[in-house]
Amino acid sequence: MKKFLLIVGIVLGVAALGVAGFVGFQVMKFNSSVAKVYKVAIPKVTLSKDPAVLERGKHLVLSLGACASSDCHGGNLAGGNVLQMGPVATVIGSNITPAGVLKDYSDGELVRLLRHGIKKNGQTVLMMPIEDFNWLPKSDIVAMVSYLRTVKPVKKKMGTTRIGILGKVLDRLDQFPFDQARRIEHDKLPSAPKPSVTVAYGSFVATSCRGCHGKTMSGGKLPGAPSNLPIPTNLTPHESGLKKWTYQNFRKMIATGILPNGKKVKPFMPLNMLKNMNLTERKALWLYLKSLPPKPFGNR
Numbered sequence: 068m069k070k071f072l073l074i075v076g077i078v079l080g081v082a083a084l085g086v087a088g089f090v091g092f093q094v095m096k097f098n099s100s101v102a103k104v105y106k107v108a109i110p111k112v113t114l115s116k117d118p119a120v121l122e123r124g125k126h127l128v129l130s131l132g133a134c135a136s137s138d139c140h141g142g143n144l145a146g147g148n149v150l151q152m153g154p155v156a157t158v159i160g161s162n163i164t165p166a167g168v169l170k171d172y173s174d175g176e177l178v179r180l181l182r183h184g185i186k187k188n189g190q191t192v193l194m195m196p197i198e199d200f201n202w203l204p205k206s207d208i209v210a211m212v213s214y215l216r217t218v219k220p221v222k223k224k225m226g227t228t229r230i231g232i233l234g235k236v237l238d239r240l241d242q243f244p245f246d247q248a249r250r251i252e253h254d255k256l257p258s259a260p261k262p263s264v265t266v267a268y269g270s271f272v273a274t275s276c277r278g279c280h281g282k283t284m285s286g287g288k289l290p291g292a293p294s295n296l297p298i299p300t301n302l303t304p305h306e307s308g309l310k311k312w313t314y315q316n317f318r319k320m321i322a323t324g325i326l327p328n329g330k331k332v333k334p335f336m337p338l339n340m341l342k343n344m345n346l347t348e349r350k351a352l353w354l355y356l357k358s359l360p361p362k363p364f365g366n367r
């Protein structure tokens with residue numbers, strides 16, 4: 068019996084060492100990747116004061132750019148909100164008004180940040196979903212920066228973002244993207260077709276949905292998410308998804324948060340950005356969702 072217990076003990080010990088080794092290795096890889104200094108040139112840009120360009124910039128900041136999401140930079144863009152993800156991470160959106168971090172950035176550095184996920188110091192930005200909008204043409208990104216330079220400065224005390232061990236491991240296993248710059252092909256940024264009500268354009272508009280609803284859009288629990296985070300639903304035209312939804316249902320949900328069953332969608336769903344989509348973006352998005360192969364819920 069003693070010998071048996073000894074063997075069990077040794078096996079468990081070796082397994083524990085294996086797990087610890089694996090975790091330690093992933094943490095080390097994460098730490099060295101986020102310390103990497105990228106050699107991506109700072110683009111030459113000229114900001115615009117043209118009201119039409121500023122309006123386009125504002126539209127993108129409030130819609131496809133999702134900058135103003137409550138879990139990110141917030142309605143007044145001053146950030147500071149704490150997204151508590153338990154052992155995964157504690158993430159705090161930066162203050163992106165002219166009183167916040169932006170004042171330290173040149174215009175070119177800001178455009179580089181928004182397209183490549185590279186901070187002023189050449190290292191990756193954490194968590195900020197660059198790929199959700201870096202398919203926009205450079206002129207659109209310049210419009211966003213032009214607009215951001217004009218918003219009301221807000222001073223605010225900020226905490227610091229902390230990625231936990233579990234968050235680092237999830238990032239390395241490609242279950243959760245904290246380390247943005249390593250995921251981007253810096254010499255081959257995606258480029259979308261011109262805005263139009265087409266499935267092809269809708270597929271780009273839907274980029275930001277995939278972060279939560281999954282690559283296949285069929286929903287399911289976010290990997291590593293604490294149990295208090297709402298579970299993204301199935302957006303494919305399956306029984307467990309949007310099969311019975313009409314465009315009117317979709318429009319109402321976007322405008323008011325009210326679902327066809329009369330319930331209100333939970334605030335984790337970034338309604339304030341969906342609400343600001345223009346007609347072309349919304350219709351293209353709907354066309355795209357309808358074109359998806361139906362998948363049962365939970366196949367992310």
Ligand code: HEC
Binds near residue numbers: 272275280309320341
């Ligand atoms: C931050 C994560 C997140 C993002 C990004 C996101 N969603 Fe959601 N979405 C959710 C969650 C969570 C729910 C379920 C909310 C609930 O249970 O009330 C949801 C619910 C929905 C629903 C209701 C579906 C139903 O059957 O009740 C629709 C429609 C929807 N999302 C569309 C979208 C679209 C379109 C996008 C992209 C433009 C998007 N979502 C982006 C998290 C997200």
